[in-house]
Amino acid sequence: MEAVENSIKNIIIKNQIVVALLLIVLGWFIIQIKEILILFFISYILMAALKPYVSYLTKFKIPRTVAIALLYVFTLGVVVLLIVPIIPFFSSQISSLIVSFPKYLDDILHALRINIQASQMQEFLTSQFDTITSNAFAVTGAILGSIFSLFLVFVVSFYLMQDENRVKKELMLLFPKKDKEKALSTMAMIEEKLGAWFRGQLVLCFTIGLLTWIALTVISFPFALPLALLAGLLEIVPTIGPILSAVPAVIVALSISPGLAFTIIIIYIVIQMIENNVLVPKVMQKAVGLNPIVIILAITIGAKLLGLMGALLCIPFISMIIIIIKNMRKD
Numbered sequence: 001m002e003a004v005e006n007s008i009k010n011i012i013i014k015n016q017i018v019v020a021l022l023l024i025v026l027g028w029f030i031i032q033i034k035e036i037l038i039l040f041f042i043s044y045i046l047m048a049a050l051k052p053y054v055s056y057l058t059k060f061k062i063p064r065t066v067a068i069a070l071l072y073v074f075t076l077g078v079v080v081l082l083i084v085p086i087i088p089f090f091s092s093q094i095s096s097l098i099v100s101f102p103k104y105l106d107d108i109l110h111a112l113r114i115n116i117q118a119s120q121m122q123e124f125l126t127s128q129f130d131t132i133t134s135n136a137f138a139v140t141g142a143i144l145g146s147i148f149s150l151f152l153v154f155v156v157s158f159y160l161m162q163d164e165n166r167v168k169k170e171l172m173l174l175f176p177k178k179d180k181e182k183a184l185s186t187m188a189m190i191e192e193k194l195g196a197w198f199r200g201q202l203v204l205c206f207t208i209g210l211l212t213w214i215a216l217t218v219i220s221f222p223f224a225l226p227l228a229l230l231a232g233l234l235e236i237v238p239t240i241g242p243i244l245s246a247v248p249a250v251i252v253a254l255s256i257s258p259g260l261a262f263t264i265i266i267i268y269i270v271i272q273m274i275e276n277n278v279l280v281p282k283v284m285q286k287a288v289g290l291n292p293i294v295i296i297l298a299i300t301i302g303a304k305l306l307g308l309m310g311a312l313l314c315i316p317f318i319s320m321i322i323i324i325i326k327n328m329r330k331d
Contacts, residue, residue: 038309039149043156045316047164048195054161068161072154186327190320197316205235207279208242208271215267221260222252231271238295238315242272294318 030037050071057067160167168187175183209232216224227249234241246268253261295315302314 034306038306038313039152040156041313041317043153043160045194045198046153046157047160048191049198050157051161051164051191051195065162068158072158182327182330186324189323189327193319193323194316197319201236204275204279205232208232208235208275211271211274212245212268215271216249219263219267221249221264227252231268236312237299240296240299242268242275 050068053071054064054067057070058064062070168184171187172180172183209228212231213224213228216227221227227245230248231242231245234245237244246265249264249268250261253264298314298318299311302310302312302317304310306313
């Protein structure tokens, strides 16, 4: 009897070792293909965001493929109409900001009696620029790689929308018959949440950027456009993004006068209050809400593991995991 028990224990231990080894191999494999997984996750989010509009267009007897193509063309057209007219003005302002920023920072450091000269900072920035230009091929490759990745995101999301039913049908083969309905329900909830998050983030980014530009322009603050664009872009990073976007504006303002710096701080605080009390409840009501501590922790871990993309995608990823866990715990 004791020999049988020992044999069973040995089998259990061996099975546990095998499972542990398989998990290690799986983890290693995921790390090796993390860029591909990120690309597909972004494609899935884009598909979830555009899906309601595609469904709306198909109600007018428009073929699904044509509806998706029309939506892509419309989106590209809007982006071009918004961006192309401001490129010359934005380029001149951002160039001026890059040239002037060391002087602004030097004025502040001088006022604080910190002995770092603008020339030293300019030399540092110049050396960094020289390093980048000396690796022109690597930089060009990185830019082309980013463009290709963006192209792949649109292509993959296109096929996910076009062949949605077939993709889901094939995925359901992975689940037992009794769990298929729950799996479909979970996927629908995930798509709804991720789509709402992405659409809400776009609205928030545009609105915060516009409000910042209007406020800075009204007080004739220098570099209003690039600072507003920075505020809009960093809006996608929860909690800490708005704080980071205010730093350059405050530095520029401090170099002019403490009173102007105080005004800039008030402007950014008011915009943040408008976001938290008006925009977020209206725009993000269907999107996921997480505790700020959880958000900061998630962003930190995501940035550590996957860099910038990890910081940006950690919130939708955690939201997806929460939905899956909640549905698994249901009867």
